[in-house]
Each structure stands twice: as C-alpha cells, then as structure tokens.
Amino acid sequence: MINVSFCLTTAKEGKFQSSNEDFFYSSDSGLTCAISDGANESFDSKNWATFVCQEFTNYSQKKTDELKDEDVREMLILSRKKYYEFYSTKELTWSQQMAFDRGSYATIVAVYDKDDFIEILAIGDSIAMWKENENNFMSYKITDHNEFKQSPLLLSTNDDIDDFFFKQKNIKWGIHKLNKKNILNNKLFLLTDAIGFYALQIKPKLFEENIKQLSKFDNHSYRLWVEKMRQNGNLRLDDTTIVELEIK
Amino acid sequence: MPYLAEISRSNPTAILFLVDLSGSMQNLVGGQEISRAQFLADALNRVVANLIARSSKAEGIRDYFDVGVISYSGRGVKNPLEGPFASKVFNPISLFESNPIVVEDRVRKIPDGAGGVIDQKIKFPVWFKPDSYGKTPMRKGIVAAAQEVAQWCDAHPNSYPPTVLHVTDGEASDGDPESLAEQLCQLSTNDGQTLLFNLRISNKSQTSLKFPNDEDKVGDKTGMALYRMSSVLPDCVALAAKEKGYAVEPGARGFFYNVEPIEIVDFFEIGTRAFSPSLMLK
Numbered sequence: 001m002i003n004v005s006f007c008l009t010t011a012k013e014g015k016f017q018s019s020n021e022d023f024f025y026s027s028d029s030g031l032t033c034a035i036s037d038g039a040n041e042s043f044d045s046k047n048w049a050t051f052v053c054q055e056f057t058n059y060s061q062k063k064t065d066e067l068k069d070e071d072v073r074e075m076l077i078l079s080r081k082k083y084y085e086f087y088s089t090k091e092l093t094w095s096q097q098m099a100f101d102r103g104s105y106a107t108i109v110a111v112y113d114k115d116d117f118i119e120i121l122a123i124g125d126s127i128a129m130w131k132e133n134e135n136n137f138m139s140y141k142i143t144d145h146n147e148f149k150q151s152p153l154l155l156s157t158n159d160d161i162d163d164f165f166f167k168q169k170n171i172k173w174g175i176h177k178l179n180k181k182n183i184l185n186n187k188l189f190l191l192t193d194a195i196g197f198y199a200l201q202i203k204p205k206l207f208e209e210n211i212k213q214l215s216k217f218d219n220h221s222y223r224l225w226v227e228k229m230r231q232n233g234n235l236r237l238d239d240t241t242i243v244e245l246e247i248k
Numbered sequence: 249m250p251y252l253a254e255i256s257r258s259n260p261t262a263i264l265f266l267v268d269l270s271g272s273m274q275n276l277v278g279g280q281e282i283s284r285a286q287f288l289a290d291a292l293n294r295v296v297a298n299l300i301a302r303s304s305k306a307e308g309i310r311d312y313f314d315v316g317v318i319s320y321s322g323r324g325v326k327n328p329l330e331g332p333f334a335s336k337v338f339n340p341i342s343l344f345e346s347n348p349i350v351v352e353d354r355v356r357k358i359p360d361g362a363g364g365v366i367d368q369k370i371k372f373p374v375w376f377k378p379d380s381y382g383k384t385p386m387r388k389g390i391v392a393a394a395q396e397v398a399q400w401c402d403a404h405p406n407s408y409p410p411t412v413l414h415v416t417d418g419e420a421s422d423g424d425p426e427s428l429a430e431q432l433c434q435l436s437t438n439d440g441q442t443l444l445f446n447l448r449i450s451n452k453s454q455t456s457l458k459f460p461n462d463e464d465k466v467g468d469k470t471g472m473a474l475y476r477m478s479s480v481l482p483d484c485v486a487l488a489a490k491e492k493g494y495a496v497e498p499g500a501r502g503f504f505y506n507v508e509p510i511e512i513v514d515f516f517e518i519g520t521r522a523f524s525p526s527l528m529l530k
Contacts (some may be wrong), residue, residue: 099304
C-alpha cells in the first residue's frame with residue numbers, strides 16, 4: 001500500500017504559480033502513484049504531464065505481474081491518445097500549430113506496489129530516493145548529481161523517436177525492483193530535477209533535516225523555503241516538487 | 249559563473265540580428281536562383297518563427313526573448329522592420345507572433361517513408377523582407393548595435409546576456425570594426441558579457457571554417473579580424489553546436505567563415521540556442 005505523507009510543489013516563477021508543469025497523481029487503489037515534470041520548452045507539457053501520470057498509474061494498477069516494455073509502450077500510447085483527443089477539437093493558430101508539431105515532453109517516476117516489493121519506473125531526470133540503512137540515501141535512476149548535466153530522454157507526444165527510446169532502456173531510463181524490507185522506515189521520496197540535484201549533492205544528514213522541516217510545511221511555507229534556497233544558490237530556478245510516500 | 253542564468257518571463261534574454269544589406273548581397277547563391285539577401289531573409293524569418301514556437305504554450309506566448317534587427321547598407325544603419333516594430337529595436341517575441349507582415353503558404357519536400365519525397369504545406373510567417381544596396385558601413389552598424397545592447401543590459405541586469413548574430417558578405421567600407429566589436433562584447437549583465445557571433449558568406453571555393461579555435465587557420469587579414477571579433481562559445485552554445493554535429497574544440501569561437509548561405513540557418517539556430525536547463529528541450 002502506498003500512502004502519501006506529503007506533496008509539496010511550487011512553480012519556477014513565483015508570480016506564475018498556475019504555470020507549474022510538475023504534476024503528482026496517486027491512484028484511488030493506493031497501489032500506484034507517479035510524479036511528472038513537464039519540460040518548459042513544450043507546447044502543453046502541463047496537460048502532457050497530467051495525462052502521463054494518470055495513464056501510467058491507472059493502467060498498471062490492474063496488473064500484478066512485473067512491468068514489461070510492452071506495458072510501457074501501451075501506457076505511452078494511452079497517454080498520447082488522451083493528449084490528441086484533448087486537442088482534436090481545438091483550433092490552433094499558426095504559431096500554436098508549430099509548437100504543437102514540435103511536441104510536448106515530460107519525465108515520469110512511477111511507483112507500483114507489487115506486494116513484497118515495489119517497482120520504480122524512472123524516465124527522464126525526476127528521481128526516487130530512499131534509505132536502505134541509516135547512513136546513505138539510495139536513488140533511482142539518477143544516482144549522482146553530475147548526471148543531471150546530461151540531456152535526459154523524455155516521454156514525447158510524438159512517436160517518431162519511439163524506436164530509439166525503447167533501445168535506451170537501462171541506459172537512459174529503466175525499471176527498478178525494490179524489496180519493501182530494504183526501504184528504511186517505509187519512506188520513499190519522489191523529486192523533480194531541481195530539488196533532486198540538490199538532494200544528491202548534499203550530505204545525507206542535511207537532506208534528512210530538510211525532510212523533517214518540509215514535513216511540517218504547507219505549499220505556502222514550502223514556496224518561501226524554495227525561494228530562500230534559490231536566493232542562496234542552493235536550488236536552481238525551476239518548478240520544484242517533492243513527495244514523501246509511506247510504503248507498507 | 250557566466251551564461252547560467254535561467255531564461256524566464258521575468259528575466260528574458262535578447263537576440264539581435266546585425267545584418268549586412270550592402271549591394272553585394274544581391275549576388276545569387278551558387279547554383280540557385282535566389283540572392284544572398286533573400287536567403288538571409290528566409291533564414292531570419294525561419295529562426296524567429298522557431299523562437300516563437302519555442303515560446304508558445306497552449307495558453308499563449310511566453311516572452312522569453314526580446315528580438316531585434318539592425319541592418320547596415322548604402323541606405324544607412326536602421327531597424328529594417330516595419331509597423332509595430334519600427335519604434336524600437338528590441339521587441340518581445342509575442343509582438344512578432346501577433347504581427348507577421350504575411351503568413352505565406354509554402355511547400356517543403358519530406359520523405360514519404362518509401363524512398364521518395366512528398367510535398368508538405370507549411371505556414372511561413374514573414375517579418376523581414378530582403379533588400380540590398382550600396383556600401384558596407386559595418387562600424388556604424390556595430391555602434392548602433394552597442395547602443396541598443398547597452399540599454400537592454402541596463403534594464404535586464406540579471407538576465408542571460410544578449411547574443412548578437414552578425415552576418416556579412418564583405419569587408420567594412422567605413423574602417424576597421426575590431427575595436428568597436430570589442431567594446432560591444434564588454435557590455436554585460438551579471439551573467440556574462442554580450443556574445444557576438446560572426447558569419448561571413450562567400451561563394452568562392454575557399455576553405456570554410458565553422459567554430460574554429462585557432463586564428464592561424466583563418467589565413468587572411470579580414471577573416472582574422474572577424475575571428476578576433478567573435479566570442480568564445482560558452483559551454484551552453486558549444487553543446488548546441490555539438491548536437492548539430494559540429495566538431496567544437498575547447499576555445500572555439502562563434503565564427504563561420506567562407507560558408508555557403510545555407511549555413512546561415514545553422515548559424516542562427518545554434519546562436520539562438522541559449523541553453524538553460526529549465527528552458528532547453530530536454
């Protein structure tokens with residue numbers, strides 16, 4: 001069972017909170033959830049991130065066996081179907097059409113409860129973090145903050161790079177099986193890239209202190225905390241989301 | 249750390265096209281029936297359309313870019329754009345989106361997936377019309393660019409610095425522009441100095457250079473001066489150049505020399521590809 005302990009998010013630009021393109025979704029069954037970070041330079045990554053989260057969680061809660069490539073492909077097709085249905089009735093200007101044709105892009109980190117273990121699907125530069133022992137945090141799929149400097153491979157509304165995408169499994173994206181016994185205190189965190197970079201860069205103890213502090217926050221106090229961290233140069237300017245899950 | 253500022257609506261960046269519209273730009277592009285000036289106009293219109301597409305969201309345009317054009321020719325140094333763009337050089341990208349002179353229907357060839365090609369209709373917005381006349385007052389053009397860039401930097405101290413993309417096909421007719429280019433590059437925001445990238449068009453069968461890192465490779469006096477006038481590529485632009493398939497060595501400069509007009513397109517695309525982790529197409 002996956003319970004959401006907290007979900008805190010704030011937009012890249014404080015005065016444009018509605019522009020936040022990060023999205024978190026938890027299924028009613030409590031068996032799946034996902035976070036997605038829509039790329040800024042996309043026509044409608046906000047809706048794309050939403051559809052991706054919904055389809056990558058709702059589809060998989062019906063399945064008890066391990067995730068396969070064909071499941072990922074199917075979930076991607078379902079997400080695109082929703083996206084294209086959404087735009088099928090809308091009239092676009094020439095510039096919107098150009099942007100629409102360029103596509104929308106998003107990351108995903110989805111967590112699937114499979115009884116004794118969980119599966120983490122990670123595509124792009126959003127990450128999952130947990131502790132296996134008192135000393136260190138583990139993370140997936142990115143494990144070192146320097147990896148954030150590389151261009152991530154994202155989920156796209158266009159299917160023209162699908163062949164390349166699926167060949168990049170275990171290189172640029174992947175599925176990680178994690179025994180629940182190996183999750184210390186049952187806590188798993190989902191982070192988008194700005195705060196993920198920070199979390200992997202600092203000492204585990206400091207991140208733990210941050211978590212304690214954040215667990216008492218609402219979105220407003222979180223926003224103030226993020227703004228202060230940005231001013232101090234600790235967080236880069238981007239939509240910034242962190243979710244704490246309790247895995248039982 | 250320079251060239252790391254996030255590009256946002258609160259902190260946009262500026263792109264200035266500095267273009268030579270002297271008489272020699274009437275020359276036809278090798279093997280084709282269009283002039284260098286027409287090729288330049290098409291490339292400029294195309295890159296502005298791409299900037300608009302990059303800034304277009306479902307809910308509207310986000311003003312990530314201020315864009316301007318300064319031309320120099322026998323008609324003097326001026327902002328060649330008309331209508332709502334005429335009153336000032338730098339205008340927000342949203343103004344371009346809402347005010348093309350015309351949106352032409354053009355046809356492009358695309359692969360049909362079976363070894364052939366098919367025609368695809370595309371919309372081609374136009375803001376900038378080709379022109380060419382007289383001499384090459386490059387120095388005056390650079391001075392006008394510097395005046396605009398200085399004002400822009402004062403108004404946007406925390407932004408990614410302006411990028412000036414200069415296209416010419418000849419030598420300056422009003423003296424040595426090097427010292428003025430140096431002054432232009434000294435104008436800065438808190439994120440770094442203004443970037444000046446230079447491209448020289450030529451149809452001659454001379455060795456062409458793209459992003460060189462060694463003045464000695466250039467070989468002639470005019471080229472060496474243009475090389476020295478060009479900024480060293482910051483990491484973000486070097487990455488964009490590498491992604492386009494160019495070999496970029498450390499210390500490479502934003503300089504294309506003796507290139508075919510068709511390469512203006514790549515030059516513009518890379519020059520406007522100000523990399524920012526939050527803006528780049530991941």
